Amino acid sequence: MNIGEVAERSGIPPKTIRYYEDIGLVRPQRSGNGYRAFRETDLHKLAFLGRARALGFSIEDCRTLLGLYEDESRESAQVKDVAEEHLAAIDEKIAQLQSMRDTLSHLVRSCHGDQRPDCPILSDLAGEVAPEDVQPFGLDP
Amino acid sequence: MNIGEVAERSGIPPKTIRYYEDIGLVRPQRSGNGYRAFRETDLHKLAFLGRARALGFSIEDCRTLLGLYEDESRESAQVKDVAEEHLAAIDEKIAQLQSMRDTLSHLVRSCHGDQRPDCPILSDLAGEVAPEDVQPFGLDP
DNA sequence: ATAGGGCTTCCAGTTACTGGAAGCTCAAGA
DNA sequence: TCTTGAGCTTCCAGTAACTGGAAGCCCTAT
Incomplete structure (x- = not known):
């Protein structure tokens, strides 16, 4: 998936998605042309972030929550x-x-x-x- | 009055008072030594700003309100x-x-x-x- | 070939301060 | 008189979480 599609499906604007990559919240791969290549799990993460942000959690809280979400032993x-x-x-x-x-x-x-x-x-x-x-x-x- | 006294009497920290001067909300005079020299009217303005900010008005709203306050024909x-x-x-x-x-x-x-x-x-x-x-x-x- | 839309990076701006560094001024004490 | 310390000065950078814009590459369709 390119960033446009992910933006549409997650409801998070492309600019914001790039920003989230900058600060290490998501790590999409790259295709040969340099475009970001998002997998379903990336989309899932972004949707998670969108909902957490909608509840007013700070970015740092979101980082923590995402970490807990991925930590089986939380x-x-x-x-x-x-x-x-x-x-x-x-x-x-x-x-x-x-x-x-x-x-x-x-x-x-x-x-x-x-x-x-x-x-x-x-x-x-x-x-x-x-x-x-x-x-x-x-x-x- | 020097900035310290004004800060104390207005409840607004010196840093913030300097910032308010930067953005043109107050225009204290200067003494020979380069120190800001505040008059009572400056203090009054700063207290006005403090109360407006405490009510959540934005800085731009404060600028407007201060302008109206000083405008006899408002x-x-x-x-x-x-x-x-x-x-x-x-x-x-x-x-x-x-x-x-x-x-x-x-x-x-x-x-x-x-x-x-x-x-x-x-x-x-x-x-x-x-x-x-x-x-x-x-x-x- | 070219036009367009989508993608890339990088820089700057937003709000309202706040912290810190380097350095000048002033009053009081040894 | 010298020193010390508090108080003042300016300037630069950082905060939160994006958002806008510029310059330029990529891809597809005509």
Whole structure:
């Protein structure tokens, strides 16, 4: 198989496949004309990589997972460790984004979004203490 | 103010402040000895940047927001547009991570994580169709 | 023979910093 | 006064994971 066909069948663009070869994730053979010659096992590996990347594993994690996959004497605990660590990282990322989202959506809601220049989003970024929603009448004595 | 004090007061490391100057986000003056000489307004800008970055705005968004902040004739709608677009990007990111998280946590739960080599995580990555939870007895005739 | 599409390599750019090296400046202490 | 150390300067390189583009070879069809 040439790179084009492998790209199509694995869903990974040719550029990326070449990159994966560069960093040693796949080692296709070469035909006489210098073209990469992929076997089914290469295709299989690339599909594996595609799915692992789609789950957000880093390239180094992918390298580890691929190694475990090919290691008959692996222990499933090793795989689970990698996956659990990644899961924890994802959870952290989600929490971080969620917190940004909360603040930001609050700010967006509080902004008139009209032709006037005053904007609570900018005020917040500028560190002006939020005047809450200023009461028309004071509540304090 | 020298860079160290500004770093401390803004919470942005010196390296990053120099970088922000490189890309034109701040333009501190210079003292006779070649040291950067920051004024209060520079500090203010850096704090603004720090907060915007903490909300996940890209550097280019920060540049835009800073421009709007300094533009007396801005319309709050412009600010709101930037913020809403960013909010949408965050939502997309969260959805993507959440979907990864769902798949991954399912896989992790289904893996024994012991000394044996068989592992549903690897099976999934390898594209083997999940044998669901294989029934001990067939249900089909 | 030539046109095109596919393949090759290599270089550069992306994002937002961060680390490190070499070297200048300044304030304090022996 | 000299030295020491902290703080400042610039410049270069590296990070993650690709992606775009240029220059050029290969193969097939007309």
